[in-house]
Amino acid sequence: MRWTADEMMTVAAARALVGRTSCFVGIGLPSTAANLAKRTACPDLALIYESGTIGARPTRLPLSIGDGELAETADAVVSVPEVFNYWLQPGRVDVGFLSAAQLDRYARINTTLIGPDYRHPKVRLPGAGGAPEIAASCREVILVVRQNPRTFVDRVDFVTSVAAGAWVITDLGELAPDPDTGELVLTRLHPGVCVPDARAATGWDLRVAATVARTEPPTGTELSALRELLAAS
C-alpha cells in the first residue's frame, strides 16, 4: 500500500501515544492522530478536549473541539473553567498534543500573528486558545506540525506558547530536544526522506543526532484505519 507524507506523520503521531493514559487534544492534525491512536494501538486512551469533554470517543473526526459527538460519547462533560483548572492545571494529563503556525528551535510556538508589529500584523492568526496552558501543564508535549521553512523559523514573530521539552513529529521525521540545551535535534526520518530534505525544510541550521532512526512504514491496518476515519468525517 502506498502512502502520503501526511499519512506517515499522522501514523507516527498516533504511535507516539502508546502507553499513555490521557491526552489533551488540539484540533486539526493532533486530533486526527489522537483519534487514529484510539482506533489502533491505544483503544483505552482518554481524549480530553478543551470544550470540557473528557474521555470522548467520536465515531468521526470532529470539525471543532466542541462538536456534539464529543459530548455524547464522553465519560464526563465538565465546564470550561473546570477542564482547565481541575484537569489540566495540576498536571494530571500525560500528553498535550498540539500544532503550530510557527515554531522555533526551542519549541516556542506562534499562533498569534505574522509580522513584526502586534498592532498592525501582516496576518492576524486566531491566537492562543488553550495552548499556553496545555503546553505548560501536561507532563509531556508532542507537537504535530508539517515541516517547511515557513513554519520552522529561526525566530517566531510572537511567542504564544512555550512547549520547551516538547517532541515534534512532522511529515519528514521527528525532532527531540537536546537534554542540555533544549534545542530541537533531528532524531528520526520517515521512509524515503534524507537529512538534506529535513535541513531544506527548516528555517534554522538544523542539528542532526549522531544516529538518526528510521520510522517503520505505516502498516496496512494503520492506513486503513486512518483512511476510514477521514472518509467518515
Place this chain on the structure above:
Amino acid sequence: MAELVSLADGIATLVGDGDTVALEGFTHLIPMAAGHEIIRQGRRDLTLVRMTPDLVYDQLIGAGCARKLVFSWGGNPGVGSLHRLRDAVEHDWPRPLELEEHSHAGMANRYVAGASGLPFAVLRGYRGTDLAKHTATIAPVTCPFTGEVLTAVPALRPDVAVIHAQRADARGNVQLWGITGVQKEAVLAARRSLVTVEEVVDRLDPRPGATVLPGWVVTAVAVVPGGARPSYAQGYYDRDNGYYRDWDSISRDRASFTAWLGEL
C-alpha cells in the same frame, strides 16, 4: 424572576451603545440570533467579550458594532480565519478594533472571578509567552503561603451576558446541557442577562448533567427556536458544519459580506 420578552425587546432593553457585552457558548449553544438582533438594532461602540469570537462576533465586527474585542481564540473552528475580524485588525475595516487578548484558561478564570464577586483570579498560566507584553490585564502575583509566582487576571464584569439554552420554564428557570462552556459563569458575572431558549416548557424535567440557572439570577428570557444555528443545540439540532465552511467565502471579501448583511 426572569421576565419573558421578545428577542427584539430583550436586546432593546438590555444592550446599549458602549456596553460591555458577553455572548457566550463554547462551540455549542452560541447565541447567534441574539447577535443578529444586535446588528439589526444598530448597536455601536460595544466591547465584545467572548472566549471564541466565532461567526457571531465576525458578523458583529464586520457590521461595525464593536470598538473592542476581549477574547482568547479568534478562528473559524476547523475551517480557518475569521475574515471580518482579520480585516478589522489588519486594515481597520469597517473601523479600528482594539484587542485585549488572553488564553482560554485566563478568560475562563476571569469569568469565574466575576461570578465569585472577587476582583481577580489566579492561575498558573501565560509563562514565557509574549501575551503579557501586550495585554495589560495579565500580571504576576506571588502566593503569600508558598512564594510561588503565579498569574493574576482581573474579573470580567460584563454589563450584559447573552446566552442560548435548550429550555426554560414560565418562571424563567433556565436549563442547558451538553457542553456548557462558561455560560453559568458569564451570567453570574454580568450585571444583566438575556437567555434565548429553544422552548418554554411547563416543567423542567431533571436531566443528568444539566446546568440550571434559577429565574432569579436571569434578567430576561426570549423564546428563539433555532437561535443557536449554525452552531447547535444538543437534543434539538446538529452543528451545521457546511455553513461554517460556507462562511469562509461569504466573509472573505467586503462585498459578499456586505450583501449578506443587507439580507439580515
